Amino acid sequence: MARGGINKALVNKARQALLARGEHPSIDAVRIELGNTGSKTTIHRYLKEIEESEAGRQGGTASLSDELTALVARLAERLQEEAEQTVESMRRRFDQERGELEGRLAQAQQQIQQLQVQVETLAGQLQSESDGHLQTRQRLQESQLEQARLAQANQDQAARLEDRDQQILSLEEKHRHSRDALEHYRQASKEQREQEQRRHESQVQQLQMEIRQLQQTLIVKQDELTQLNRANERLSTEIGHMAREQGEQRDRLTRQAGELVTLGTQLAQSHTARDVLLERFSMLQGEMSELKAALAKERQQTQDLQVSLSAANTELNLLRQATFTAEQNREPALEDAS
Known part of the structure; x- marks a missing residue:
């Protein structure tokens, strides 16, 4: 109908x-x-x-x-x-x-925008990692310089300690010589007193005079010995302080070595993260190239359809x-x- x-x-x-x-x-x-x-x-x-x-x-x-x-x-x-x-x-x-091509074109443009945002984000992360890597390298160089300075200070302290040891040995040698000289002098004085006791009583006064002189000399030697003992105690105290300073320096060197190991680990991690980000950045660039090629193909198809419509x-x-x-x-x- x-x-x-x-x-x-x-x-x-x-x-x-x-x-x-x-x-x-x-x-x-x-x-x-x-x-x-x-x-x-x-x-x-x-x-x-x-x-x-x-x-x-x-x-x-x-x-x-x-x-x-x-x-x-x-x-x-x-x-x-x-x-x-x-x-x-x-x-x-x-x-x-x-309509389908326009939808696909809008979807492709949206994907391109998302990929551009991801690329910008990854570029920012890569820049942050590079900055962190640079800071880590600077800290590592500073730590190496500090370690070298502490090592030099340790060597200087060791040289000073060796000089102090030599001084102590020299003082001990002088003290030993003084003690031997005193002992020798005492022995000579004893022998001399025994000989003079057998001499004429006229020489008693001279001997007593000489004894007084020898006693004065002994007092001087004892004063020198006391000064040497005090110097020895002072050197012992300084050696104790130097030993403690050397121990503290060794502790600082140990801590610096630990920090160097930690910084080395952080540096290796930074290298790994940077390599991962670079690989992901390359993949995103490949995907963007594929999307651009697909968009060009769709535009070519649209142009072909427009030509067909014109022919129709x-x-x-x-x-x-x-x-x-x-x-x-x-x-x-x-x-x-x-």
Whole structure:
């Protein structure tokens, strides 16, 4: 059945109205006359039946030119209808493909933006790692310089300690010589006193004088010995302080060595993290290149579709021109027939 409530009588009435105004009753013209209702297929079928009915009533009086004109008109209308259907189908397919391509293009652009954000983030992380690596290297150099300074200070302290040891040995040697000299002097004095006791009593006073001198000399030697003992105690105290300082320096060197090991570990970790970030950055650049290639391909496909649409529009215009030419040829034929 006809859609939109049209029938053969309405189509015939619209056709007669168009003919009365001197217009060609094409499918579009009849549909407009009907108020843009009804499908073109139904209108074409009714028009064909009406023309066939009129051709049957006229019988053999119709001329060959009229039949050819009617046949050309029907063929033109049919060709125009098929062309419009083809163009409509191509337009719908083009709109669908264009929508899909625009969606894919928007998705690709969004992915590119996300990748650019990731690349910027990774570049910032890489810069932070580089800065941390530089700071770690600076701290390592400072620690190495501090270690060298402490090592030099330790060597200087050891040299000073060795000098103090030599001084102590020298003082001990002097103390031993003084003690031997005193012992020798005491022994000589004893022998001398024994000899002088056997001498004449006239020499007692001289001996007593000499004894007093020797006692004074002994006091001087004892004072020197006391000073040497004090110097020895002072040197012993200084040696104790130096030993404690040397122990503290050794502890600092041990801590510095531990810090060097820790800094070396941190430096190795920084190198590893930097290598990972560089590898990930290369992967992201590869993905971005692939997305750009896919985007270029999709743009090329869009251009190809636009070229196809232009070709279809050109073909449609040619078909319309052919239809218009056929209609113009048909009108003089109808006038001649009337």
